[in-house]
Amino acid sequence: MNATFEFRHAVTRKPAPSIIDGLRAEDTGAPDLEQMLSDHAAYVSALRSTGAEVLELPPLDTYPDAVFVEDTMLCLPSVAVAMRPGAPSRQGEVAEMSPHLQAFYGEAMAEITTPGTIEGGDILVTGREILVGLSARTNHEGVTQLSDIVREHGHSLRRVDTPEGILHFKTDCGLLDAETILSTTRLAASGCFEGYRVLHVPEGEEAAGNCIRFNGLVIMAAGFPRTAEMLDAHGYEVVQINNSECAKLDGGMSCLSLRF
Numbered sequence: 001m002n003a004t005f006e007f008r009h010a011v012t013r014k015p016a017p018s019i020i021d022g023l024r025a026e027d028t029g030a031p032d033l034e035q036m037l038s039d040h041a042a043y044v045s046a047l048r049s050t051g052a053e054v055l056e057l058p059p060l061d062t063y064p065d066a067v068f069v070e071d072t073m074l075c076l077p078s079v080a081v082a083m084r085p086g087a088p089s090r091q092g093e094v095a096e097m098s099p100h101l102q103a104f105y106g107e108a109m110a111e112i113t114t115p116g117t118i119e120g121g122d123i124l125v126t127g128r129e130i131l132v133g134l135s136a137r138t139n140h141e142g143v144t145q146l147s148d149i150v151r152e153h154g155h156s157l158r159r160v161d162t163p164e165g166i167l168h169f170k171t172d173c174g175l176l177d178a179e180t181i182l183s184t185t186r187l188a189a190s191g192c193f194e195g196y197r198v199l200h201v202p203e204g205e206e207a208a209g210n211c212i213r214f215n216g217l218v219i220m221a222a223g224f225p226r227t228a229e230m231l232d233a234h235g236y237e238v239v240q241i242n243n244s245e246c247a248k249l250d251g252g253m254s255c256l257s258l259r260f
Contacts, residue, residue, distance in 0.1 A: 121168030127178025133169025210252030
């Protein structure tokens with residue numbers, strides 16, 4: 001099994017009515033809950049279609065952004081690491097998620113502590129290393145702590161810089177296979193993917209950069225036909241999910257699940 005994209009389990013959380021109060025870099029309107037629930041159901045269905053077991057947690061109205069579960073944990077084969085989100089309003093989400101991961105990992109749990117901050121959206125696990133992008137949500141101390149933790153489990157970590165104006169490192173990229181990355185030109189231009197095979201998101205479709213490889217599927221946001229056509233031409237089986245509502249909260253395909 002290739003632990004970078006072959007998974008037996010995923011954890012998701014349904015969006016809550018409080019989603020209208022979710023964080024956003026720019027206000028483009030409140031997300032429509034009914035549409036978001038429909039899109040989330042389609043996303044869960046795609047994960048399950050691969051044969052994976054998907055734990056779908058109930059809405060958590062106390063935390064408007066709780067649907068974006070990826071930011072709470074890093075799930076590696078031998079350890080789950082509890083993150084410490086850089087957005088203070090999201091830090092309580094971690095305690096809500098930890099018991100569910102303990103059910104799978106038992107004592108193989110670690111955590112990032114103050115003054116470190118780090119969110120899962122800044123972490124890309126490839127076939128050879130863990131890339132972590134510094135951002136407004138992830139600081140040097142958080143990366144240093146994570147590096148110490150993952151080294152004990154046989155992983156190497158490389159810190160990279162997320163270009164200014166991009167919320168998370170994975171806002172602009174996604175793993176396609178152990179050695180191939182889909183990336184926007186603006187992120188790839190930083191040189192962070194040197195040595196990898198990089199497929200560039202077509203100009204004007206930058207929001208398609210945040211995709212996930214989940215077993216045999218590449219799951220991407222709908223509405224980006226040139227990106228979908230390019231991935232299909234390279235032999236990937238593509239599933240497109242409407243992301244109009246999550247996008248209003250700067251969310252994408254990777255944000256909606258923990259995969260292990």
